[in-house]
Each structure stands twice: as structure tokens, then as C-alpha cells.
Amino acid sequence: MSYTEATVQVLSADGRFAPTENAAEFLPYVERLTDDQLRDFHRHMAVIRAVDLEASNLQRQGQLGIWIPSVGQEAAQVGSAFAARPTDHIFPAYREHAVARIRGVDIMRIIEMLRGLSHGGWDPAEHNNFHLYTLVIGSQVLHATGYAMGVQLDGNPDDEAVMVYFGDGATSQGDVSEALVFAASYATPQVFFLQNNHWAISVPVDRQSRIPLYQRPAGFGIPGIQIDGNDVLASYAVTAASLDAARSGGGPRFIEALTYRIGAHTTSDDPTKYRDNEEMAFWVERDPLARFEAYLRSRGEGDAFFSSVAEEAADLSEDVRKKTFALGSVTPDKIFDHVYTDPHPVTQAQKAWLEEYEQRYADAEGGAA
Ligand SMILES: Cc1ncc(C[n+]2csc(CCOP(=O)(O)OP(=O)(O)O)c2C)c(N)n1
Numbered sequence: 001m002s003y004t005e006a007t008v009q010v011l012s013a014d015g016r017f018a019p020t021e022n023a024a025e026f027l028p029y030v031e032r033l034t035d036d037q038l039r040d041f042h043r044h045m046a047v048i049r050a051v052d053l054e055a056s057n058l059q060r061q062g063q064l065g066i067w068i069p070s071v072g073q074e075a076a077q078v079g080s081a082f083a084a085r086p087t088d089h090i091f092p093a094y095r096e097h098a099v100a101r102i103r104g105v106d107i108m109r110i111i112e113m114l115r116g117l118s119h120g121g122w123d124p125a126e127h128n129n130f131h132l133y134t135l136v137i138g139s140q141v142l143h144a145t146g147y148a149m150g151v152q153l154d155g156n157p158d159d160e161a162v163m164v165y166f167g168d169g170a171t172s173q174g175d176v177s178e179a180l181v182f183a184a185s186y187a188t189p190q191v192f193f194l195q196n197n198h199w200a201i202s203v204p205v206d207r208q209s210r211i212p213l214y215q216r217p218a219g220f221g222i223p224g225i226q227i228d229g230n231d232v233l234a235s236y237a238v239t240a241a242s243l244d245a246a247r248s249g250g251g252p253r254f255i256e257a258l259t260y261r262i263g264a265h266t267t268s269d270d271p272t273k274y275r276d277n278e279e280m281a282f283w284v285e286r287d288p289l290a291r292f293e294a295y296l297r298s299r300g301e302g303d304a305f306f307s308s309v310a311e312e313a314a315d316l317s318e319d320v321r322k323k324t325f326a327l328g329s330v331t332p333d334k335i336f337d338h339v340y341t342d343p344h345p346v347t348q349a350q351k352a353w354l355e356e357y358e359q360r361y362a363d364a365e366g367g368a369a
């Protein structure tokens with residue numbers, strides 16, 4: 001399942017400005033982008049890719065329990081993230097590192113979580129309403145819709161919109177269908193942003209659906225649109241238009257961004273067991289960064305800019321590396337500290353029991369020495 005006649009595209013695979021006919025209505029959004037904004041698109045895509053590769057390496061070196069690569073999905077994420085206002089609420093899955101960074105989340109918060117040092121904590125209120133990562137597939141789609149229903153029932157005084165990210169595999173979860181029902185019924189100010197990266201671990205997208213996924217929301221009464229998710233301009237423009245429609249009372253919108261997960265599902269996965277090289281080659285040719293670099297160069301952007309981005313990416317990667325090495329480990333009793341806001345007698349008793357239990361090993365080891 002790949003590009004169709006319906007796919008909205010602004011840039012060709014080799015980075016030329018070649019909008020498809022169905023892109024015409026979105027072009028005003030592209031035309032109003034400044035040179036600085038275009039440069040920012042590229043900067044964010046390149047920096048997150050470098051950090052992502054660094055984090056995968058850190059996992060291989062035993063520094064992280066797991067890493068969730070986002071390589072290949074940068075344009076879908078960066079374009080859509082820049083389309084949202086800081087006041088909008090964003091509900092991610094677990095691969096949206098570029099979106100997280102754009103909303104102000106320090107990458108170290110994600111690193112700490114995947115090292116097992118935190119339960120995934122950042123306060124959405126202090127991070128431009130970027131909610132927590134969710135590993136339970138599809139559940140965040142219900143959370144987002146519930147939140148959006150609240151906004152709607154309050155009369156949406158601040159013109160807020162809600163955007164939720166989820167994957168092709170998640171579309172088979174009941175939660176997603178339930179969310180679509182409620183979003184349609186309550187005309188929530190909401191954008192469903194599906195990153196179809198073609199795989200749900202080892203299950204290909206054509207096993208999730210007999211029809212292209214952008215067609216599914218029609219059955220719920222929600223307009224769906226398919227975009228080239230490796231085209232940052234299409235991602236930005238269509239998301240901006242969809243958020244505008246949603247926030248101004250037009251009800252929910254559904255975007256299927258066609259992209260590809262170039263890396264493994266996570267560092268625990270080996271995609272060579274289930275994917276073929278031909279498919280990979282097709283998508284590598286449509287690499288979102290190479291495409292946008294070609295576009296920027298065709299507009300006159302020179303080596304100085306691309307070198308400064310490479311330098312920034314290398315600096316941040318090194319920073320992440322150093323900070324990760326300095327993180328230390330977690331003690332098992334920490335698990336009890338976040339169960340309740342205030343101390344609770346049951347968890348306190350369990351914590352005391354664990355301490356005593358661990359101490360017995362320490363004593364035994366001390367005795368044997
Ligand atoms: C409710 C639930 N079922 C199963 C899993 C195991 N699981 C983790 S990721 C994943 C695949 C998700 O694929 P997709 O929605 O396409 O997102 P992607 O990982 O490709 O970004 C599955 C089945 C889970 N985390 N939660």
C-alpha cells in the first residue's frame with residue numbers, strides 16, 4: 001500500500017516544487033512560510049535524525065533498555081508539529097521524538113524514560129500541552145478525543161485544537177474506532193494524524209486494512225485525506241488547514257501520512273526477518289531529509305547553512321551522550337514513590353519489605369566475602 005492518486009504532494013521525490021492537483025487548496029499555507037521557517041523545518045529534521053541514531057547506539061552500548069527509532073518519519077512529524085499552535089493539545093504515541101522536541105520536551109526526558117529512570121514524566125502544562133508518551137497502542141486516541149470533547153463542551157473559548165498521533169497498526173484497535181465515533185458525534189475540534197509507516201512491528205499495513213486507511217474515517221462521517229508523509233511541506237500545509245477547520249467548528253479531520261519506518265520497530269526488533277530490500281530501497285529514495293535539502297538548495301540555500309545544521313546535530317548528539325553516561329542507575333524501591341501523590345501505608349509497607357529483602361542479599365554477599 002503506497003502512494004495513490006489521492007496522495008497530496010507538494011515536493012516531488014527529488015525535491016522539486018511540483019504540487020499535485022489536489023494540493024492546490026493547500027498551497028496558500030506553503031506560500032506564507034518564511035525562509036527562516038523553511039530552514040527550521042530542515043534543522044529540526046536533521047537534528048532529530050542525528051539524536052535518534054545516537055540514542056540507538058547508546059542502547060546498543062547498554063545505556064538504554066530500549067530505543068524507538070523515528071528515522072524516515074521526520075517530515076511527517078516536523079511538518080505537522082509546526083502546523084500546531086502552542087496552545088493546541090498534542091497526544092503522541094511513542095515515536096514522536098521530533099514533535100516532542102518542537103513542543104519543548106528535552107530529549108533527555110525520553111532518554112531517562114527508556115533507561116528506566118522515570119515513568120515517562122513531563123508536565124504537559126509546562127511543555128506546550130504535549131502529553132505523555134503512551135505505549136498502549138491506540139489508547140491515546142481516546143484520551144485525545146475525550147479531551148477534545150471537553151474543549152467542545154466548554155464552547156472552545158480559546159480556539160484550541162487537539163491533535164493525536166497514532167500508527168497504522170493502531171487503526172485496528174477498538175479504541176481508535178470508538179474515538180472516531182465520539183469525535184464525529186460531538187464534532188470535536190480535533191485532527192487524527194495517522195503515520196502509516198507501513199508496519200506494525202512485523203505485520204504489514206495491508207493486513208490492517210483492505211482499503212487505503214484515509215478512506216476509513218468516511219464511514220464515521222469524518223473527512224479523510226492522504227498525504228505524502230515524507231514531504232514536509234505537504235505535511236505542514238494539510239495539517240495546518242485541517243487544524244484550522246477543526247478549531248473553527250468544522251469538526252474532526254483525519255490525515256493519513258504515508259511514510260516509512262526505515263529503522264527497526266525498536267532496538268529489540270530485527271526487521272531483516274520480515275521485510276525485503278526492494279521495499280526499503282523505494283522509501284530510501286524518498287528520504288524526507290534529502291528531498292527537502294534538494295528543495296532548499298534549489299532556492300539558493302548554500303553549504304554554510306547545511307554545515308551549521310550538521311554541527312548543531314553533532315553537538316546535541318554529543319550532549320545527549322555525555323548526559324546519558326552521567327545518569328546513573330535507579331534503585332528498585334523508586335517504583336513505590338509514584339504510585340500515590342502522598343505516602344500510602346500499603347506501598348510504604350511494600351517498600352520496607354523490599355528493602356529488607358534486598359538487604360538480606362547484601363548481607364549474604366558481605367558474609368561470603
Ligand atoms: C494494546 C497493545 N497491544 C499490543 C501492543 C504491542 N505492540 C507494541 S507496538 C505495536 C505495533 C504498533 O504499530 P503501529 O500502530 O503501526 O505503530 P508504529 O510502531 O509502527 O509506529 C504493538 C502491536 C501494545 N503495546 N499495546
Ligand SMILES: [Mg+2]
Nearest residue numbers: 167168199200
Ligand atoms: Mg506502523
